[in-house]
Ligand SMILES: Cc1ncc(COP(=O)(O)O)c(C=O)c1O
């Protein structure tokens with residue numbers, strides 16, 4: 419049986435409840451899938467990050483990585499839990515602005531920020547994480563044009579390989595993000611920044627990757643960064659802020675065994691204290707940017723089962739009313755998930771099937787070879803741990819509408835993103851006069 423997350427429970431009639439809401443009903447009321455979001459679990463994870471830092475390292479800030487799941491309501495929840503936000507684009511920043519999110523708690527990333535994105539960031543007073551030499555000049559120019567200063571961090575690659583899928587590993591030298599330490603590249607960049615009139619150098623940032631279980635990569639990177647910070651100090655450049663990025667893994671299948679948020683944070687703090695004290699460095703303000711470990715397990719996608727195609731001697735395909743449009747991760751990374759027949763939670767999972775999406779694409783497979791409880795047409799399939807990088811990576815491939823996001827809590831259900839309609843998909847289409 420798949421691991422139940424957060425507030426998941428089984429009702430007497432065998433239906434899956436999340437936040438006290440019968441998700442079988444939710445799925446059956448909709449022609450397309452629904453992303454269900456467990457508010458209690460989401461808040462619990464945010465609080466665990468914030469409280470552990472408050473207890474063991476008060477000079478700190480947790481920025482939720484909004485690329486995992488960004489909506490106006492998410493900004494409100496993040497704000498009410500006392501976290502900041504990490505944005506990587508004008509669109510994410512615009513969402514935070516429109517939600518009235520406090521801009522002094524926003525950091526802005528991106529390896530190729532546009533002039534407008536940088537302007538928007540500086541005008542709104544967010545902290546910018548500078549990624550490359552080109553950007554140093556752009557930021558300098560824009561601060562002068564606007565006559566407004568900006569606080570910055572520089573993204574530095576520690577040069578290690580995190581133990582994760584190579585598509586989501588970002589701390590090695592051959593990565594498009596940030597400056598390498600080798601050949602004094604990062605040092606040169608920082609020296610350039612320090613010289614700029616309206617740019618305030620605050621510190622450095624690293625992010626080694628995502629869905630990480632083994633903390634050795636963090637330990638090694640913190641050691642490398644501490645050496646680098648020491649070198650900078652010898653040249654009178656003080657790193658006041660140190661951002662460790664995100665990356666803690668979550669449970670997708672029973673094979674995944676991540677450590678708790680508390681243990682993860684405590685380890686990071688232990689490594690930083692140890693390596694800084696060893697080098698007689700003053701402890702910096704510490705920051706992290708978790709995305710997946712906050713929202714991943716809080717999300718469940720509920721689908722209806724439609725056609726069932728048995729290929730004799732090969733496999734049985736169970737087709738659902740969604741697929742790669744609402745969850746690209748299996749096709750993109752070969753990601754695995756756990757799922758259940760949400761209207762028959764009490765039975766045994768004994769039939770080996772493959773769950774296919776409805777896109778016109780052979781690779782549109784959401785779950786390959788999974789044991790489910792005798793799936794039938796009309797059943798409801800709940801795929802777990804879809805809170806992170808599902809809605810935010812969704813597409814309109816085959817002109818399928820992007821599903822809505824429903825927040826559930828204490829028996830209450832509310833849309834925080836309405837399901838798209840066919841009209842929504844057409845919104846930006848234009849037929850030029852000459853084609854009419
Ligand atoms: C710079 C940066 N910070 C934070 C994150 C969030 O990572 P995760 O969702 O694995 O916590 C990412 C994504 O990998 C990232 O690129």
Ligand SMILES: N[C@@H](CCCC[NH3+])C(=O)O
Nearest residue numbers: 485586628629747806807
């Ligand atoms: N989108 C990726 C994570 C990328 C994180 C952003 N740097 C995933 O679904 O696993």
